[in-house]
Amino acid sequence: MRGKRGKFIAPVLIFAGVLFLLPLIVTFINSFMTEAEIALNYTSKLNVFDLMDGIAENFMRIRLIPQRVSADQYKEVLVDQPSFLILLMNSLKIALPVTFGSLLVSLSAAYGFTVWNWKHKEAVFTVYVVVMLMPLQAVLVPNYIIADLLQIKDSYLAIILPGIFSPFGVFLLRQSMKALPPAYFEAARMDGASDFAVFRHIVVPQMKSSIAALWMLNFIEYWNLVEQAVIFIDDYAKEPLSVYLSRLAEGRMGLVFAASCVYMFLPLWFLTLGQRDLEKGIELSGVK
Amino acid sequence: MKRTRLPVGILFLLPSLMGFCLFYIWPFCISLGYAFVDKPTGGSFVGLRNFIELFRNQSYLRGLFNTVQFIAISVPLNMGLSLGVAMLIHKMEKHRELYSLVFLVPLVIPSGSMVSFWRSLFAYDGALNGLLHLIGIGKIKWLDSNLALLVMVLIFIWKNLGYNMVLYLAGLSNIPREYYEAAWVDGAKPRQVLAHVTLPNLASTSVLVLIMSIINSFKVFKEIYLITGSYPHESIYTLQHFMNNMFASLNYPKLTTATIILVVIVALFTQVMLRLERKASE
Numbered sequence: 001m002r003g004k005r006g007k008f009i010a011p012v013l014i015f016a017g018v019l020f021l022l023p024l025i026v027t028f029i030n031s032f033m034t035e036a037e038i039a040l041n042y043t044s045k046l047n048v049f050d051l052m053d054g055i056a057e058n059f060m061r062i063r064l065i066p067q068r069v070s071a072d073q074y075k076e077v078l079v080d081q082p083s084f085l086i087l088l089m090n091s092l093k094i095a096l097p098v099t100f101g102s103l104l105v106s107l108s109a110a111y112g113f114t115v116w117n118w119k120h121k122e123a124v125f126t127v128y129v130v131v132m133l134m135p136l137q138a139v140l141v142p143n144y145i146i147a148d149l150l151q152i153k154d155s156y157l158a159i160i161l162p163g164i165f166s167p168f169g170v171f172l173l174r175q176s177m178k179a180l181p182p183a184y185f186e187a188a189r190m191d192g193a194s195d196f197a198v199f200r201h202i203v204v205p206q207m208k209s210s211i212a213a214l215w216m217l218n219f220i221e222y223w224n225l226v227e228q229a230v231i232f233i234d235d236y237a238k239e240p241l242s243v244y245l246s247r248l249a250e251g252r253m254g255l256v257f258a259a260s261c262v263y264m265f266l267p268l269w270f271l272t273l274g275q276r277d278l279e280k281g282i283e284l285s286g287v288k
Numbered sequence: 289m290k291r292t293r294l295p296v297g298i299l300f301l302l303p304s305l306m307g308f309c310l311f312y313i314w315p316f317c318i319s320l321g322y323a324f325v326d327k328p329t330g331g332s333f334v335g336l337r338n339f340i341e342l343f344r345n346q347s348y349l350r351g352l353f354n355t356v357q358f359i360a361i362s363v364p365l366n367m368g369l370s371l372g373v374a375m376l377i378h379k380m381e382k383h384r385e386l387y388s389l390v391f392l393v394p395l396v397i398p399s400g401s402m403v404s405f406w407r408s409l410f411a412y413d414g415a416l417n418g419l420l421h422l423i424g425i426g427k428i429k430w431l432d433s434n435l436a437l438l439v440m441v442l443i444f445i446w447k448n449l450g451y452n453m454v455l456y457l458a459g460l461s462n463i464p465r466e467y468y469e470a471a472w473v474d475g476a477k478p479r480q481v482l483a484h485v486t487l488p489n490l491a492s493t494s495v496l497v498l499i500m501s502i503i504n505s506f507k508v509f510k511e512i513y514l515i516t517g518s519y520p521h522e523s524i525y526t527l528q529h530f531m532n533n534m535f536a537s538l539n540y541p542k543l544t545t546a547t548i549i550l551v552v553i554v555a556l557f558t559q560v561m562l563r564l565e566r567k568a569s570e
Contacts, residue, residue, distance in 0.1 A: 009376050009379055010380065012376060013373070013376050013380070016373065017387065017391070020390055020393070020446065020449075021390060021393065023394075023397075023402055023405045023406075023446075026405055027404075042404075059413050059415060059418030060408045060411060060413060060414050060415050060418065061415060061418060062408060105303050105307060108301070108304065109300065109301050109305070112302070112304070115297045115300070116296075116297020116298060116300070118298075124305075126559075126562065127313070128308070129562075130551065130554055130555050131312050133499070133503055133557070133558060134506075134550065134551070134554060136509075137528045138531065138547045138550050138551065140531065140532075141315075141540055141543055141547065142319050143311070143315070145315040145318050145319055146310065146311055146315040149315075161307070162311045162312070165310070167308060195296040196296075199300070216396075220396050224398040224399055224510065226400070226509075226510040226514060227509070227510070227513075227532070230513075231535060241398070241400055242398055242399060243400070245401065245514075246400060246403045246514040249403055249404045249407065253404065260400070260401035260402070260404065261401070263398055263401045264396075264397050267396035267398065268393070268397070270396070271392060271393065272389070275389055275392065276385075278454075279388065279392075279454045279457075282454045283454060283455065283457075
């Protein structure tokens with residue numbers, strides 16, 4: 001019985017997998033087309049040949065085979081247009097401080113929640129969870145108020161600082177810390193190790209996967225910044241890539257696919273490097 | 289022993305607690321004031337009028353309804369599908385890692401990178417309608433009719449199936465093999481095994497999946513916003529669109545009022561979830 005059903009598993013998975021990867025495959029292949037070919041494919045306007053053939057209605061075409069393989073899009077995006085690289089740097093300037101800052105703060109807080117025996121600790125943690133569950137729009141006014149007070153409204157700090165203290169990291173790492181056997185902490189402390197030593201030499205090394213996972217999840221999140229950028233950043237030159245790309249699609253469609261590929265390269269590369277850690281980190285967040 | 293440990297715990301928690309209060313809790317408390325005045329600057333106290341007006345505001349009600357509707361459709365659907373995929377991958381003997389990589393990839397792809405693809409697929413003159421045209425089906429307004437909700441659900445599932453799948457894969461591998469063997473020996477049918485062995489043992493995983501799905505369901509706004517802008521078809525005009533537009537038009541009283549209602553809903557929901565989790569893990 002099981003063997004018979006087992007035969008269908010691989011084909012079903014492969015079919016679903018190809019469907020899942022299709023948007024990526026299309027984007028990747030299209031990034032090697034010339035700008036002219038893209039312009040021709042992604043329009044529904046009728047051209048002379050259509051009229052001669054008596055075609056009355058036209059659609060955009062998503063093609064999987066380029067007429068001519070070319071790296072022109074990449075050359076244009078990476079070499080000829082300095083603005084793209086500036087915006088790429090903008091995205092990094094936001095993502096890197098948030099990811100590393102959040103890691104330090106959350107790791108320490110998760111440990112604090114674990115070792116501190118205060119009876120209202122769970123109530124405090126619940127407040128973290130409630131804020132974590134809020135959509136970004138709900139914290140816009142608070143974010144704006146504090147940015148105004150600290151006079152950082154026009155700087156990336158208005159996005160970076162709330163990111164560093166975002167409750168998600170504390171939640172994720174605290175959940176994973178629950179998976180560490182308490183005997184670990186106790187034994188080390190019996191030996192006279194200080195709380196900081198336990199944290200530094202026992203907890204942190206044991207949490208490597210979760211740390212990597214949190215770093216990656218935060219990177220994905222802030223590399224993919226949309227809402228805050230729309231709200232806080234007025235200057236085109238300071239925008240992160242996400243917003244720029246959706247505008248580029250309306251202007252120079254022919255460059256969009258290469259730009260998109262460059263944009264997704266970093267997170268994809270991190271995923272292939274850290275797949276195991278990411279999976280383990282996500283798994284551990286579910287451990288009781 | 290405990291007495292010496294107590295302050296150290298606070299020390300570790302302090303940086304986070306201070307930043308969390310400074311950037312979230314305190315400004316939120318300040319913002320509460322907006323909910324009870326009529327104008328953001330120099331407004332006068334109006335009591336509960338903002339709340340009453342909000343519940344008469346058509347676009348707010350539409351956004352709230354759509355958000356709830358979207359969560360009610362997409363979250364269970366995504367949970368079911370991700371469990372399905374996890375069970376299939378769990379049964380595979382080879383290449384498990386490769387399969388889970390494939391389903392994780394959409395999670396890391398920045399929304400901006402996919403905007404052009406989704407647009408050219410679902411546009412009125414887009415590739416999908418082109419395909420349908422070939423088999424003689426007329427143009428469908430994917431993004432400009434109630435079908436937009438379907439597109440939104442589709443994109444959500446594409447992006448978030450992987451995360452839940454990882455959680456379910458872990459949950460599945462934590463179920464002892466003996467449970468299954470006992471069930472097979474007793475002559476249980478596959479459906480019975482699913483209902484009496486697999487699902488009950490995944491209960492506490494499912495609570496976490498539910499929490500993460502709801503967080504992620506708010507994030508699909510990024511894609512929708514990039515694809516369709518501030519005022520999409522009314523079937524996908526969510527609470528976030530409403531709040532975003534209120535912010536853009538500097539209408540802080542309305543935005544704050546909407547936020548307070550949302551906080552109350554989420555706080556109640558969190559209580560229910562945490563209770564559920566405790567129950568599920570017993």
